[in-house]
Amino acid sequence: MVLSLRALTVEAAGRALVDRLSLDVATGSIVGLVGPNGSGKSTALRCVYRALKPTSGAVLLDGTDLTSLKLRDSARSVAALTQESHTELDFTVEEVVALGRAPHAQGNHPLTDRERELCREAMDRLDVAHLADRSVLSLSGGERQRVLVARALVQEPRLLVLDEPTNHLDVRHQVELLSFLRGSALTVFTALHDLNLAAQVCDRVAVLGAGCLVAAGDPAEVLTPELVRKVFGVDAVVVPHPRTGLPQLLYDLAPPPPLPDIPAPASPSPEGPHT
Numbered sequence: 509m510v511l512s513l514r515a516l517t518v519e520a521a522g523r524a525l526v527d528r529l530s531l532d533v534a535t536g537s538i539v540g541l542v543g544p545n546g547s548g549k550s551t552a553l554r555c556v557y558r559a560l561k562p563t564s565g566a567v568l569l570d571g572t573d574l575t576s577l578k579l580r581d582s583a584r585s586v587a588a589l590t591q592e593s594h595t596e597l598d599f600t601v602e603e604v605v606a607l608g609r610a611p612h613a614q615g616n617h618p619l620t621d622r623e624r625e626l627c628r629e630a631m632d633r634l635d636v637a638h639l640a641d642r643s644v645l646s647l648s649g650g651e652r653q654r655v656l657v658a659r660a661l662v663q664e665p666r667l668l669v670l671d672e673p674t675n676h677l678d679v680r681h682q683v684e685l686l687s688f689l690r691g692s693a694l695t696v697f698t699a700l701h702d703l704n705l706a707a708q709v710c711d712r713v714a715v716l717g718a719g720c721l722v723a724a725g726d727p728a729e730v731l732t733p734e735l736v737r738k739v740f741g742v743d744a745v746v747v748p749h750p751r752t753g754l755p756q757l758l759y760d761l762a763p764p765p766p767l768p769d770i771p772a773p774a775s776p777s778p779e780g781p782h783t
């Protein structure tokens with residue numbers, strides 16, 4: 509077991525943004541956190557990478573309460589790609605990726621050969637090696653996102669926390685990133701908006717609605733039309749992927765069906781027509 513959330517609660521402005529969330533992410537598994545805008549996904553993730561202190565409850569890493577670890581120690585274990593991951597300093601891509609080694613650094617020593625190799629591998633993996641000497645300030649949104657994932661990988665974390673990792677990525681880079689995660693032995697806790705990508709990449713999905721856990725489990729069991737209607741207010745049909753059999757949602761963009769024919773009243777009622 510790597511990550512356990514135990515009755516995690518975050519309160520602000522007089523309400524619970526995350527409400528008694530309990531969840532486990534097993535070693536080597538990928539757990540996706542899905543839910544509507546504002547349902548508390550980023551807030552929950554922030555508690556895991558210690559940008560936010562929960563009001564109550566706990567985040568356990570291999571059974572140890574995160575708050576009992578020094579920040580440097582938890583930074584060695586947990587790498588995060590966040591909505592707030594910034595790259596506004598005029599560093600090159602290579603320098604930003606190398607910063608992933610910072611929690612492991614002993615004083616001001618230069619990177620070892622092994623660490624330089626790690627950085628090269630991560631840049632190749634994320635298709636940013638050709639940008640190594642470019643300033644991160646000059647990158648497109650998707651290129652920057654890939655550099656930040658490479659930085660998180662070179663940290664060699666026990667747990668990778670990703671907040672919308674496919675943001676800005678074109679479909680090829682989305683597929684590359686997710687298939688890499690799928691094929692790796694990494695332990696990943698990720699917020700995802702795309703339910704179809706979540707179904708394909710996650711071992712388990714957890715659905716948040718208004719800060720509360722609505723459902724958690726195997727994507728095929730959880731991502732049902734009933735749940736999508738209840739949580740997102742959207743009609744969908746679920747079809748098995750023709751090659752993998754994994755559930756894929758097809759959303760219904762049609763307007764709601766017309767009301768059944770009701771005989772018109774003989775004369776208009778004083779309140780006007782009922783809808």
Ligand SMILES: Nc1ncnc2c1ncn2[C@@H]1O[C@H](COP(=O)(O)OP(=O)(O)OP(=O)(O)O)[C@@H](O)[C@H]1O
Nearest residue numbers: 520521525543544545546547548549550551552699
């Ligand atoms: N410091 C704060 N004070 C008050 N409300 C906050 C604070 N931080 C976040 N919120 C609110 O908490 C709710 C949950 O926000 P959060 O960013 O966790 O949602 P999310 O599920 O990640 O949303 P999205 O899908 O839009 O990224 C939102 O309604 C947000 O406005």
